[in-house]
Amino acid sequence: MDISDSVKYVGVDDNSIDLFEGQFEVPLGMSYNSYVVIDEKTAVMDSVDANFGEEWLSKVESALGGRKADYLVVQHMEMDHSSNVLAFAEKYPDAKIVASKVAFTMMKNMFGTDFPGRQIVAAEGSELKLGKKTLAFIAAPNVHWPEVVMTAIKEDGILFSADAFGKFGAYGAEEPEGWSCEARRYYFGIVGKFGANVQSVMEKIKPLGIGTICPLHGPVLTGNDAVEAVRLYGIWSSYEAESDGVAVFYTSVYGHTKKAAESLAEKLRARGCPKVALNDLAREDPFECVEDAFRYGKLVLASTTYNGGVFPAMREFIERLCERGFRNRTIAFVENGSWAPAAARTMASLLEGCKDITIIGEKATIKISPTAETDSMLDAIADAMTK
Incomplete structure (x- = not known):
């Protein structure tokens, strides 16, 4: 599925899960989103849950269309997004791994390696040129883990927002009450403690002219949906009544x-x-x-x-x-x-x-x-x- 002329969706849906993170009921399932950016060089944005590794790698291979993967950007190390980092690294041995310094420490603990010789550290304000497209990295500590980075395609106003702007439900699940209902439950259940951190990141993304938000859970948000999501996050993260x-x-x-x-x-x-x-x-x-x-x-x-x-x-x-x-x-x-x-x-x-x-x-x-x-x-x- 194409998100734009250069971004393809390669996420997976979990329709058998009953409790997300062992406590949140998810009657509409759960999506684990991943994306591929195609340019002179290619970048894969995050992996998926451990149970869907083969499906995800097959989708990545199809999206690449015979090309090699140059980079894997690991924005968030929570296991529903990072479990297949090692499998990716083994399948694409020439690919560089892009992540925050803290994320590489977590990889060492999780996989027994932090991929020496393949590391690119993504820090606040750092950029990665893919060709016509530039990935700009935004440090987002404690939204909601300490290692999180978000990534913007500067030229296109596309934001890969990690867990922020996510919601419960499979990618194509019907939303009878709209995006905000399950996004609100998700936000206050998972991110709610970190309002000040969310506010800080919101200030960073304001000048970027974001028109498309690609979260790690739930649908891609565009147009008025993206505007409304940003508005609600402003209310929720400031603890004001909605x-x-x-x-x-x-x-x-x-x-x-x-x-x-x-x-x-x-x-x-x-x-x-x-x-x-x-x-x-x-x-x-x-x-x-x-x-x-x-x-x-x-x-x-x-x-x-x-x-x-x-x-x-x-x-x-x-x-x-x-x-x-x-x-x-x-x-x-x-x-x-x-x-x-x-x-x-x-x-x-x-x-x-x-x-x-x-x-x-x-x-x-x-x-x-x-x-x-x-x-x-x-x-x-x-x-x-x-x-």
């Missing part, structure tokens, strides 16, 4: 806290809240919940008191948020406790490490089951969240 609304997250043992959460959701809607996202933390995809928490600027956390603290699913949820640099949000608490409610205090304590969190004074406390007093407390929260 959508106006309130996300309500609850855990419930016997249904009383769930009933209160559902009642609060109705009160919010009745007050004109443009979107209310209601999430059962015990039953829904945890990373869909993380996605919603970062998407909206206002959250309500509703939990049963459990072992003198908070219900495990709520604790794990808050810990996931904190691990990803959660910040700049307004939060209200709903707690339930049969004799000594402590969930709100525990949730506040778990959030102490997050920056710019505003906890509103209104709190709803339930003693086993909701009452008229509880209803008044929920009204106060709904008022505060929608004023």
